[in-house]
Amino acid sequence: SYCCLKELSLLSLERQIFDFLGFQWAPILGNFLHIIVVILGLFGTIQYRPRYIMVYTVWTALWVTWNVFIICFYLEVGGLSKDTDLMTFNISVHRSWWREHGPGCVRRVLPPSAHGMMDDYTYVSVTGCIVDFQYLEVIHSAIQILLSLVGFVYACYVISISMEEEDTFDFIGGLDTHSYYQDHVELKPVKPVSKGVTIQKNINPSNLAKTNQT
Template identity: 50%
Template sequence: MGCCSGRCVLIFLCCVQLISAVERQAFDFLGFQWAPIMINFFHIIVVILGLFGAIQYRSRYVIMYLLWTLLWIGWNVFVSCLYLDLGGLSKDSDVLSLGLSSHHSWWKDNGPGCRSENLPSPAWQNQQNPELTTVQSCWLEYQYIEILHCGVQLLISLLGVIYAFFVASSFASEEESCKFILNH
């Protein structure tokens, strides 16, 4: 196969998706977002298996990657709707932390250009509660950063579905031609 084949493009997309998922996983760990941590971890494993399938001409791994990527697209649409407060969802809920903690997106307090200001009372400054800090004047609000992460994942995933389908079908046709040659 040539360098610009569907298989090479799928390998490239899996690598980009893997880098993006690991970056997203790190920021979800910082924000104690337990549901995304678990789903990102599973996603990383499946992308590695899909990458292995594309490299080793294993159509079953590519098909598994294809099916998982469809679920991954659904997850990213759900997270986008959550941060946009669509469909009865609320970004202020504890859905992503599984109700285990009151933590939220790491970007809420640490976004680009965000300044944290403590409450003015000296008695409150000795407290260790992170809720006593207000964040003002961010260049980009945290929910838009999270939606941007989802958008990047959606774009890569949609391309991955297209190329995984193409690669899986080409592997299947190559397997059929090999069976025909071996039987005759």
């Protein structure tokens, strides 16, 4: 579980860097929250805090849903379009960083027309890409889903073990409470018997008479 969460945090950090380069504000916000929750999960695993692990399991379900949406967005499923400004909150016209810097991509800036602007992506020519940017984004999301599912399974396993140990501890604690009660039953003090009284009780009167005659 620790190794899986560590891999998730590293991959999320890598994804966060490239989303920053592409000004993808929606994924940036999601990655930021995911990194925080993964750190909480790591802390809960190391320090044995089941509540933090439960928070991680709930967030994992939301994170998987978000990555499924990203896959649908870049594959244009259900009327979604990868050319919209949804990922940038309509703040800019930037697209994924992989669109111009993917493997084998050659980026060329074309002269703008009289009605255009230099920062508009319609005047940037990208050719020779080995893998299109949308498929790279889909691969990133698919890896996140796979690792999140593995982490979710391990987190549920850790939570189940902790619950079993808590039940066992309560059972043992009940026995300890019972024994504690038995050990601390109020005992009445017993008066000590002097040696002289004990000796007198053990002396036979006939032997005492014979002793006096002699």
